[in-house]
């Protein structure tokens with residue numbers, strides 16, 4: 001087990017190179033199952049979730065090679081349609097393999113995903129949509145058996161909520177299905193567009209991604225290709241936030257403003273100055289951040305729930321009172337206790353968190369509660385006076401590649417320490 005140790009109070013300064021998006025890499029790695037031959041994915045971040053997805057592919061019978069940030073997958077005949085519980089539990093988003101395995105083999109057996117640190121993780125929308133495409137489900141003792149009596153077929157589907165995972169599962173199931181699938185109220189996140197671009201590269205017929213209605217015409221086969229994963233907008237927001245909370249200045253390389261454009265105005269409202277360029281983004285923080293009247297998390301293009309904890313850390317030291325409303329996950333304030341332990345003034349009532357900015361935070365010993373909550377603690381630690389220790393950092397490693405090395409590169413006094421257990 002490892003922990004992060006941070007000596008706070010140093011304004012960050014310098015350049016960070018942004019890695020590829022976790023939330024693109026995972027569905028795209030599932031999509032690879034649908035492509036015959038060899039697929040090469042570039043800009044694949046070295047994250048524990050990405051490694052877990054590769055282990056699932058290997059278990060199913062693919063040959064997977066990881067060299068630096070390039071993952072090569074060879075799909076011949078799959079030897080299994082079953083993902084064992086241990087592998088399912090390694091990665092919360094493993095349900096994304098359901099649509100791909102079904103699309104490829106016509107059957108799939110997985111363990112039923114339980115709850116997670118963000119609250120219950122229902123998959124009713126995934127199952128209902130796949131059912132409309134001809135899949136049948138049998139749930140028993142925590143296991144989910146899926147079969148397709150005939151070939152999967154296109155359908156007109158309306159999602160009750162624009163779920164990212166359900167949209168991806170429908171896309172994965174539909175690309176090789178018979179006929180046309182029209183998906184209404186689809187998620188519009190940039191990672192959905194990245195998945196669609198990858199599938200199109202392999203020969204899929206998809207249009208409307210990035211909008212509310214996605215149309216997919218099933219094809220007989222998809223082929224392997226070489227594809228570059230988009231930059232990780234949430235990691236980008238995190239590193240901009242790290243500079244902002246420490247009163248620093250940062251150049252984020254490897255991205256333009258586009259994937260983060262729904263969040264950048266919030267940095268400006270807080271007093272940061274942003275200088276976007278075609279392949280990088282500069283942020284110059286004010287002496288002290290300003291509070292914002294309201295942040296409401298919403299499906300894209302609204303403010304992303306994944307950036308909520310990051311902004312809460314920043315608002316903890318801003319001048320004034322801010323109100324956050326979390327509308328996507330019911331249990332996404334678990335980082336609050338740690339921030340309060342570090343001196344933040346936050347009052348939570350249901351979906352609402354009221355953050356009264358304080359001049360300084362102080363270092364403390366805390367535990368990461370989830371991926372973005374853990375990142376928020378890193379930001380708070382960088383801004384705090386004194387030493388912060390963060391345990392349970394496996395949550396953070398799911399979505400940030402070597403976070404300590406990146407932050408050391410911009411002057412952060414942060415180290416990873418082996419706890420020897």
Ligand code: UD1
Nearest residue numbers: 023093122123124125126162163164165166305306328329
């Ligand atoms: C994805 C992202 C995650 C992000 C989230 C919302 C990945 C790997 N993860 O997660 O980082 O925070 O989108 O932007 O891309 N829901 C149901 N029934 C369903 C499916 C979802 O009730 O069948 C609910 C969920 O409980 C949640 C909400 O819908 O409250 C949004 O979930 P969803 O968009 O599906 O998130 P994920 O795909 O799990």
